[in-house]
Amino acid sequence: xxxxxxxxxxxxxxxxxxxxxxxxxxxxxxxxxxxxxxxxxxxxxxxxxxxxxxxxxxxxxxxxxxxxxxxxxxxxxxxxxxxxxxxxxxxxxxxxxxxxxxxxxxxxxxxxxxxxxxxxxxxxxxxxxxxxxxxxxxxxxxxxxxxxxxxxxxxxxxxxxxxxxxxxxxxxxxxxxxxxxxxxxxxxxxxxxxxxxxxxxxxxxxxxxxxxxxxxxxxxxxxxxxxxxxxxxxxxxxxxxxxxxxxxxxxxxxxxxxxxxxxxxxxxxxxxxxxxxxxxxxxxxxxxxxxxxxxxxxxxxxxxxxxxxxxxxxxxxxxxxxxxxxxxxxxxxxxxxxxxxxxxxxxxxxxxx
Amino acid sequence: xxxxxxxxxxxxxxxxxxxxxxxxxxxxxxxxxxxxxxxxxxxxxxxxxxxxxxxxxxxxxxxxxxxxxxxxxxxxxxxxxxxxxxxxxxxxxxxxxxxxxxxxxxxxxxxxxxxxxxxxxxxxxxxxxxxxxxxxxxxxxxxxxxxxxxxxxxxxxxxxxxxxxxxxxxxxxxxxxxxxxxxxxxxxxxxxxxxxxxxxxxxxxxxxxxxxxxxxxxxxxxxxxxxxxxxxxxxxxxxxxxxxxxxxxxxxxxxxxxxxxxxxxxxxxxxxxxxxxxxxxxxxxxxxxxxxxxxxxxxxxxxxxxxxxxxxxxxxxxxxxxxxxxxxxxxxxxxxxxxxxxxxxxxxxxxxx
Numbered sequence: 218x219x220x221x222x223x224x225x226x227x228x229x230x231x232x233x234x235x236x237x238x239x240x241x242x243x244x245x246x247x248x249x250x251x252x253x254x255x256x257x258x259x260x261x262x263x264x265x266x267x268x269x270x271x272x273x274x275x276x277x278x279x280x281x282x283x284x285x286x287x288x289x290x291x292x293x294x295x296x297x298x299x300x301x302x303x304x305x306x307x308x309x310x311x312x313x314x315x316x317x318x319x320x321x322x323x324x325x326x327x328x329x330x331x332x333x334x335x336x337x338x339x340x341x342x343x344x345x346x347x348x349x350x351x352x353x354x355x356x357x358x359x360x361x362x363x364x365x366x367x368x369x370x371x372x373x374x375x376x377x378x379x380x381x382x383x384x385x386x387x388x389x390x391x392x393x394x395x396x397x398x399x400x401x402x403x404x405x406x407x408x409x410x411x412x413x414x415x416x417x418x419x420x421x422x423x424x425x426x427x428x429x430x431x432x433x434x435x436x437x438x439x440x441x442x443x444x445x446x447x448x449x450x451x452x453x454x455x456x457x458x459x460x461x462x463x464x465x466x467x468x469x470x471x472x473x474x475x476x477x478x479x480x481x482x483x484x485x486x487x488x489x490x491x492x493x494x495x496x497x498x499x500x501x502x503x504x505x506x507x508x509x510x511x512x513x514x515x516x517x518x519x520x521x522x523x524x525x526x527x528x529x530x531x532x533x534x535x536x537x538x539x540x541x542x543x544x545x546x547x548x549x550x551x552x553x554x555x556x557x558x559x560x561x562x563x564x565x566x567x568x569x570x
Numbered sequence: 571x572x573x574x575x576x577x578x579x580x581x582x583x584x585x586x587x588x589x590x591x592x593x594x595x596x597x598x599x600x601x602x603x604x605x606x607x608x609x610x611x612x613x614x615x616x617x618x619x620x621x622x623x624x625x626x627x628x629x630x631x632x633x634x635x636x637x638x639x640x641x642x643x644x645x646x647x648x649x650x651x652x653x654x655x656x657x658x659x660x661x662x663x664x665x666x667x668x669x670x671x672x673x674x675x676x677x678x679x680x681x682x683x684x685x686x687x688x689x690x691x692x693x694x695x696x697x698x699x700x701x702x703x704x705x706x707x708x709x710x711x712x713x714x715x716x717x718x719x720x721x722x723x724x725x726x727x728x729x730x731x732x733x734x735x736x737x738x739x740x741x742x743x744x745x746x747x748x749x750x751x752x753x754x755x756x757x758x759x760x761x762x763x764x765x766x767x768x769x770x771x772x773x774x775x776x777x778x779x780x781x782x783x784x785x786x787x788x789x790x791x792x793x794x795x796x797x798x799x800x801x802x803x804x805x806x807x808x809x810x811x812x813x814x815x816x817x818x819x820x821x822x823x824x825x826x827x828x829x830x831x832x833x834x835x836x837x838x839x840x841x842x843x844x845x846x847x848x849x850x851x852x853x854x855x856x857x858x859x860x861x862x863x864x865x866x867x868x869x870x871x872x873x874x875x876x877x878x879x880x881x882x883x884x885x886x887x888x889x890x891x892x893x894x895x896x897x898x899x900x901x902x903x904x905x906x907x908x909x910x911x912x913x914x915x916x917x918x919x920x921x922x923x
Contacts, residue, residue, distance in 0.1 A: 220717070220747050220771070221665045221801045230804035236626050250624050259619055262814070266612055270786035270818070271603050273589050273779070300653050300788075303807045311689060312574045316669055329808075336664060336805055364573070394573050418573070426626070433623035433813035435653075448574045451583035452689055454656045455682075460786035461615070461814050465623070 224316075224338040231332040235531060243553045246531040248373070248401070248508050250430035251550040252482065254465075255475035258431065261468035262461050274460040281458075281467045285438060288470055289410050294443045297450060298466075300457045302400055302424035302437030306333060306367070309396050309420065309439070312452045313365040314339045321366040323352060325374060325537035327398065330367045339364075345539065350377040350502055357390035366391055369398040371405050374535050374545040376504030381407050388412070388419045394445070396420040401506035403428030403480055404487070410440055417442040427507055428476060429469045436466040483507050487548045493558050497565065500541075507548045512541040513570075521561065521570035530557050577669075577691040584685040588884060596906045599884040601726070601754070601861050603783035604903040605835065607818075608828035611784065614821035615814050627813040634811075634820045638791060641823055642763050647796045650803060651819075653810045655753055655777035655790030659686060659720070662749050662773065662792070665805045666718040667692045674719040676705060678727060678890035680751065683720045692717075698892065703730040703855055710743035719744055722751040724758050727888050727898040729857030731758055738765050741772045747798070749773040754859035756781030756833055757840070763793055770795040780860055781829060782822040789819040836860050840901045846911050850918065853894075860901045865894040866923075874914065874923035883910050 219226060234247035282293040289296075299305040306329065314320050316338035322330040324343040334341040342363070344356045350372065368387070371378045388395045399421050402408045412419045420441040426432035436458065439449065458466075469475075490509050494501050499511035512518075522534035522544055530553075536542035546557060564570045572579055587600035631651040639646040652658040659682065667673050669691035675683040677696040687694040695716070697709045703725065721740070724731045741748045752774050755761045765772045773794040779785035789811065792802065811819075822828075843862050847854050852864035865871075875887035875897055883906075889895035899910060917923045 218770075219797055219801050222668045222717075224668075225665050225801055225804055228804050231808060233626070233629055233808040236628060244625065247626055249626065253622050253624055258623070262619055263616065266615055269606050270611070271606055271783040272597065273586070273600055273602065273785040274788070275589060276586055300812075301807065301809055303809065307807060312578050315575045315577075315691060338668060364575075417571075430624040432626040432809075435627070435809060435812040444572055448572050448578055451578055451581050454654065454660060455584060455586040456654055456656065456785075456788060459653075459788040459812065459815060462812060 222338065224335060228332070228335050231329050234533060241529060243530045243549065243556055245547040245549050245553065245557060246533045248427055248506070248547045249432045250427060250479065250507065251548070251553060252430055252479055254430040255469055255472040257468040257472045258465045261464045265461055265464035270460060274456055274458060274463055276455050278458045278463045281463055281470065284467050285470050288473060289440060291410070291440060294446060295413070295440055297439050297446045297453065298458050299437045299439070299453065301426065301435040302398070302422045303329065304457060305422045305437050305439045306330070306396070306398065308449050308452045309365065310334065310337055312449050313394055315364070318362045318364045319360065321356065321363055323356060323368060323372065325535070325540055326372055327369050346375070350375045352379045352383060357387040359390070359392045364393050366393060366395045367398060368395060369400065370409070371401040371506040373401070373506065373508070374510045374533070374543065375502050376506040376508055376510055377502050378405055378505045381409060381412065384409055385412050385415070388416050391418065394418050394420055396422060398422050400424045401427055403476060404483055404507050405505035413440050413442065417445060420445065425466055425469055428480065430479065431465065431469060434462045434465050436462045483548050486551060486554055490546065490548065490554055490558070497562060508545050509548070510543050510545050512543040514541060516565070516570045518542050518544050518570060521564050524564045524569050525557065525560055528560050530560055532557070575691065577688060581685070581688050584682050587886060594882060596883045596902065596909055598900040598902050598906065598910060599886045601780055601859070601900045602785045603780060603832065603860065604901070604906060605783055605832055607783040608822055608825040610821040610825045611818045614817045618814055618817035623813060627809055627811060627816055629808050631811045631816045634816055634823065637820050638823050641826060642793060644763070644793060647799060648766070648793055650792050650799045650806065651811050652790045652792065652806065654779065654788040655751070655775045656682065657810055658775045658790050658792045659683070659749070659751065661802050661805045662718065663687065663690055665802050666747055668717070670715070671717045672713065672715045674709065674716055676709060676721060676725065678888070678893055679725055680722050699725070699728070703728045705732045705736060710740040712743070712745045717746050719746060719748045720751060721748060722753065723762070724754045724857070724859040726754070726859065726861070727863045727886070727896065728855050729859040729861055729863055730855050731858045734760050734762060734765065737762055738768070741765070741769050744771065747771050747773055749775060751775050753777045754780055756829060757836055757860045758858035766793050766795065770798060773798065778819055778822055781833065783832065784818065784822060787815045787818050789815045836901050839904060839907055843899065843901065843907055843911070850915060861898050862901070863896050863898050865896040867894060869918070869923045871895050871897050871923060874917050877917045877922050878910065878913055881913050883913055885910070
């Protein structure tokens with residue numbers, strides 16, 4: 218007997234992207250930043266480390282909230298910090314969605330949303346993106362037991378965005394909070410933080426894993442109106458962010474110059490990847506994230522993924538029902554992308570894919 | 571409108587012990603270790619930091635599990651790591667206890683257990699410790715909707731333990747898992763890890779916050795049979811432990827010599843505190859933890875707490891219904907304890923308490 222709740226017993230569990238801990242891979246499968254974080258991060262962490270770790274950290278990560286508030290143009294009590302934005306998504310799901318209630322999410326998208334609903338014993342309602350990755354109107358439809366909607370923007374795997382005006386309208390129409398998961402937004406042209414001020418149903422989550430190059434540190438946050446933050450606070454673990462991550466994250470968000478430089482590099486490489494893949498014959502939607510999504514009807518992309526892996530290049534192969542299978546390639550360093558694109562051309566030339 | 575589940579809306583939320591982020595306090599209120607962690611921890615963290623933080627951490631904290639398995643005499647798949655042991659307690663509650671089901675806990679004890687039940691929409695059943703801090707038989711009684719029992723051992727605020735044989739018998743009798751919260755066990759004379767091998771209903775949780783001096787790092791773990799670990803794995807966030815904490819925790823548990831030396835210092839100071847407080851007139855149960863619990867019928871211990879705080883010494887004042895109010899004093903450094911005891915004597919001599 219396992220004693221667990223039947224919902225948990227029935228779950229397969231979320232499987233994160235491969236994280237090989239040994240061996241040398243060009244890792245383009247989990248949308249990490251290829252460049253090291255701002256040097257200010259390491260300095261801040263070392264300084265904090267030298268102050269000792271024997272005391273509990275600040276439960277509210279006040280230093281980060283104060284600096285982030287300035288950057289975002291809100292007050293600190295509009296921000297709640299989490300152990301990565303997965304922690305934020307977990308907190309929001311637990312706060313808003315009870316058993317047998319509904320959580321809405323678009324698909325194809327981040328698979329974790331559904332897992333979070335399963336853990337709660339809640340039901341998830343998947344709304345399929347249109348073929349051009351636009352969001353159908355039905356995403357905004359009301360329903361009695363609907364308690365939360367997740368909208369990743371930019372979306373993964375497509376890298377596409379839903380226009381801000383449509384998000385504002387969706388939030389107005391929805392009977393429940395709308396959490397806009399902006400994990401990739403620093404690579405996009407617009408974001409929804411100012412919508413939070415207009416509508417207390419909008420929450421915006423962010424992570425430092427992608428655009429700040431800090432996936433290893435685990436730090437994310439959510440922006441919402443203070444009365445919403447106060448409720449989410451009850452659900453989070455007291456000391457959910459450790460002392461070193463608070464110090465590192467504060468230094469990271471303080472270095473907006475680093476962010477802009479990094480962003481420009483990623484966007485430049487993204488354009489090169491997109492152009493080249495289209496030239497090879499892939500269909501690639503315009504990406505506003507740090508990855509590109511390529512489909513190629515008639516080609517065997519699973520075999521392509523496996524060929525790349527054999528050659529020590531990890532990308533993500535995804536095949537969602539009713540959608541063309543595709544490969545999602547994170548924007549890596551210039552040399553990494555050269556190697557990846559060359560292998561793809563080889564595979565296609567040799568009929569491997 | 572807050573949109574949150576009614577259970578969350580009704581909650582007051584758990585309030586952790588005061589963590590002043592500014593000002594100089596002798597901090598004896600949250601059972602932190604007064605001594606810095608093993609120097610190996612800082613070295614390991616700096617080394618890991620220099621390898622870069624842009625990649626996701628190992629979702630399973632394999633390096634820690636392998637080293638901890640050797641120390642504990644189990645296999646690595648008997649261990650699940652968490653972002654502090656609060657994360658472990660959260661994961662266990664979510665895995666085992668659904669809405670309107672019951673979670674059993676002794677009282678007076680760690681207040682968080684009840685909060686975790688509240689967040690799940692579950693009911694908590696409090697079983698009062700006897701006046702001598704022994705655990706009544708009714709803690710083991712069966713009931714249909716009982717899904718999990720927490721037993722902190724040593725307990726807080728008392729510092730007392732429930733004998734291992736009684737825990738083994740309780741687990742046999744209970745219809746549900748029994749999680750023995752061994753946050754303070756490194757300061758005690760026995761622990762329950764070997765019981766896990768005998769009974770898959772027993773889970774043992776640990777933290778590195780207390781005995782390893784790493785409250786700021788957030789690292790804990792649970793020991794349970796592999797089929798239980800596999801279920802808990804589904805509930806945890808994918809990357810719940812960051813790269814630096816995994817490195818630091820692995821170095822910490824590797825340095826068992828440091829642990830033994832630190833433990834001996836704490837136990838020596840604990841004895842001095844206990845003897846002195848009894849001499850002053852307090853009733854102090856024998857503590858097997860890194861704090862002592864003192865009651866003093868007829869004295870105003872709330873006033874004593876406030877006097878200490880005015881004099882920059884933080885302790886914990888606790889008044890549980892049907893129990894004598896008391897103060898819980900963490901075992902600090904020798905000088906810190908000298909200062910605290912002197913202030914207590916002053917307060918009593920001057921009739922402040």
